[in-house]
Amino acid sequence: MGPKPSTDVGPSWSIVLKGVASDGFSTLGCSLCDQLRPRGRWTTFRGAGHKYNVKNPIFRSSPVDPHYSDYLIFEGISVDEAGKQCYLDVHVAYKQARLNAIEYLKNFGYTGEQAYMLLSTAPVEGRVSGVVDIPNACATLAIPTGLFEKPILPI
Numbered sequence: 001m002g003p004k005p006s007t008d009v010g011p012s013w014s015i016v017l018k019g020v021a022s023d024g025f026s027t028l029g030c031s032l033c034d035q036l037r038p039r040g041r042w043t044t045f046r047g048a049g050h051k052y053n054v055k056n057p058i059f060r061s062s063p064v065d066p067h068y069s070d071y072l073i074f075e076g077i078s079v080d081e082a083g084k085q086c087y088l089d090v091h092v093a094y095k096q097a098r099l100n101a102i103e104y105l106k107n108f109g110y111t112g113e114q115a116y117m118l119l120s121t122a123p124v125e126g127r128v129s130g131v132v133d134i135p136n137a138c139a140t141l142a143i144p145t146g147l148f149e150k151p152i153l154p155i
Helices: 014-019 030-039 048-054 088-104 112-121
Strands: 042-044 059-061 071-077 123-128 138-143
Touching: 042 123, 071 088, 088 112, 088 123
Parallel strands: none
Antiparallel strands: 042 059, 071 138, 123 138
16 A cells, blocks of 8 residues: 555655546645645646546646756766766766766865765756657756856856
């Protein structure tokens, strides 16, 4: 059956465990959506799946400040640390982008652990940038430069 629901999750906890909402759509954490909706983080368009023939929920994010417009972007491809080609593996590509960002931030006084924690908590943007360039997949990690008190752009 799964874990006992906590009191802050509410009655929809069993829907999340089953993974299917009452309307037949995957919930992607329905109770989580219900918890966050009153706080204004995102809106779920209920019933939009049926109307627009979409299988999964459609979300709209609410305005969240601060907004960043300047990013430093790191790229990774699907070649692991040992130089092994991991044919179109986007997980390896994103890991390489993260490792590149961590190594770069170490040049600005951060330890590897601090850089890792920064990337884990900051509003970074991770994207799969390409899986068509055989044999490499490409992923990028964008860090908002406005997070830093000192400039971190390459000279």
